């Protein structure tokens with residue numbers, strides 16, 4: 190059996206992450222050192238482009254291509270902006286996703302090293318780690334790693350004797366899912382309400398404080414030290430598929446051993462679910478799953494042999510998203526599941542554009558009615574229409590289309606369930622579950638204390 | 641009755657310098673955040689967090705004080721404060737329970753945990769116990785989906801909750817010395 194190479198997670202230690210010295214003695218900072226001393230920014234850019242690295246934040250955009258849009262200047266160019274920025278997106282609020290937390294808590298120096306490489310490539314002199322507020326431990330450990338890196342001149346002025354300088358800060362978010370959208374994140378970093386911005390201009394041209402800015406997901410960035418150290422071909426060879434590298438896959442729901450695993454990009458759903466997550470928990474059967482977090486379309490048991498890479502998952506009608514499987518079993522009601530997801534999106538909608546601000550709560554209202562057994566036949570048409578109103582191109586950002594994905598696929602795959610709820614005037618899953626019922630009736634407000 | 645402007649008592653307009661509501665250490669922490677940002681307002685969110693960390697929540701006075709310190713309109717800072725889930729604009733108890741109600745916790749039965757807390761403390765979402773020990777809120781996915789159901793109290797994550805162990809956790813906290821006594 191071929192041994193699986195796990196570059197991203199091999200140095201992860203959740204109990205006590207490696208200090209800077211220990212990280213270095215395990216081969217850490219060699220990537221950054223190589224980039225700074227042996228390569229020009231253009232060479233690193235080409236290397237990352239050749240490696241085929243694609244964004245792990247959900248959209249799968251090629252990282253090299255994203256960076257190549259950042260304007261570069263000669264040292265003496267008067268038009269050069271005062272700052273360019275690099276931001277690590279550590280907001281991770283997509284339900285069912287917990288991979289970045291693992292990397293942040295377990296190997297903070299890997300991210301610091303990665304950000305040095307990325308910043309060098311785009312010639313950014315300031316970086317922020319945009320961290321969700323609930324990740325307290327990650328915040329503490331990142332700050333510790335940053336302090337160590339400053340002490341040993343891996344951050345600050347003239348890093349390791351080169352003429353590259355880079356300052357790195359942690360910004361702790363005050364919590365809102367939309368902050369993960371990169372332009373909303375930029376507004377949040379500027380101290381504003383996190384409404385997404387119109388694109389163009391793209392952040393690479395005009396982002397944080399109007400300056401060129403690159404936002405990358407934590408997992409995307411963490412690949413960089415390894416790519417620089419081991420080369421583009423090595424990175425491509427990590428995966429047998431067209432997408433390069435490894436991916437941190439996860440599984441949650443009623444599976445035997447929920448968790449996360451770094452595996453070659455393109456590992457099949459079946460292998461993740463049955464080999465790594467141990468299959469379904471005792472007494473439960475697989476009904477369906479969301480392959481990459483809350484804002485992806487349902488897939489069915491018939492899709493189990495699909496490789497979890499960007500193209501293959503797209504071919505069967507869903508998205509790789511964050512690579513975290515959310516598994517629906519036969520004792521959980523699909524309508525209640527979709528209702529739970531839609532409530533999340535309704536609550537987290539930033540309220541900027543009408544289709545999403547009004548559409549998501551409307552969908553919640555209709556789904557609640559169906560789940561409670563007071564749904565009407567026309568309600569299904571309403572839901573179909575809402576899926577259309579909130580689809581790509583009709584909203585200001587991708588949150589609403591993301592909310593549509595589980596709904597429209599559930600309407601397709603579990604249509605009989607929706608109809609039975611309406612015809613029978615009840616949810617058959619809830620008959621012996623009073624607690625569930627009383628919570629469905631509760632308001633979806635969640636008790637905000639915002640005055 | 642007729643009003644005569646000349647005989648009416650003068651209206652005293654009191655200008656309050658709200659900055660005095662902030663402590664020296666709060667101001668210095670906020671100024672540090674300002675120093676790593678391009679504009680003063682950009683430190684607004686961190687400033688709200690700093691004050692909340694000290695005082696438990698953000699009162700009107702605190703909000704005005706931060707707005708003054710950052711040279712920004714209060715309404716704008718209020719817009720920011722109310723946008724974010726983790727800024728409390730109402731008084732909260734000593735321990736704020738954030739129970740995850742997102743999908744993995746839904747599939748594994750956070751509803752039972754809700755019920756247990758609700759019965760034990762007698763409060764629902766958005767409410768605070770009479771002794772001001774506990775406030776109960778929901779939270780979106782806490783990134784512990786593989787160990788669902790989960791909650792956060794203070795900075796502590798609690799995972800793999802059951803209706804039984806959640807009561808033990810609450811009892812442990814309730815028996816702790818109140819920080820403010």
Ligand SMILES: Cc1cc2nc3c(=O)[nH]c(=O)nc-3n(C[C@H](O)[C@H](O)[C@H](O)COP(=O)(O)O)c2cc1C
Pocket residue numbers: 243244245246247248249250252255278279280281282283366367368369370371372404405406407409410586587588
């Ligand atoms: C509503 C919404 C939420 C998002 N949340 C996150 C997030 O928490 N973390 C993340 O890395 N990307 C998130 N994204 C994707 C980002 O906008 C962006 O595409 C990503 O950070 C780019 O990084 P990458 O190219 O490295 O994937 C979100 C997108 C949307 C529309």
Ligand code: SF4
Pocket residue numbers: 367385537538539540541542543545546584585586587588589590
């Ligand atoms: S789609 Fe939703 S989250 Fe995105 S801008 Fe519109 S209202 Fe805001």
Ligand code: FES
Pocket residue numbers: 284285286740741742743744745746780781782783784785788789790
């Ligand atoms: S859904 Fe509850 S921790 Fe992720």
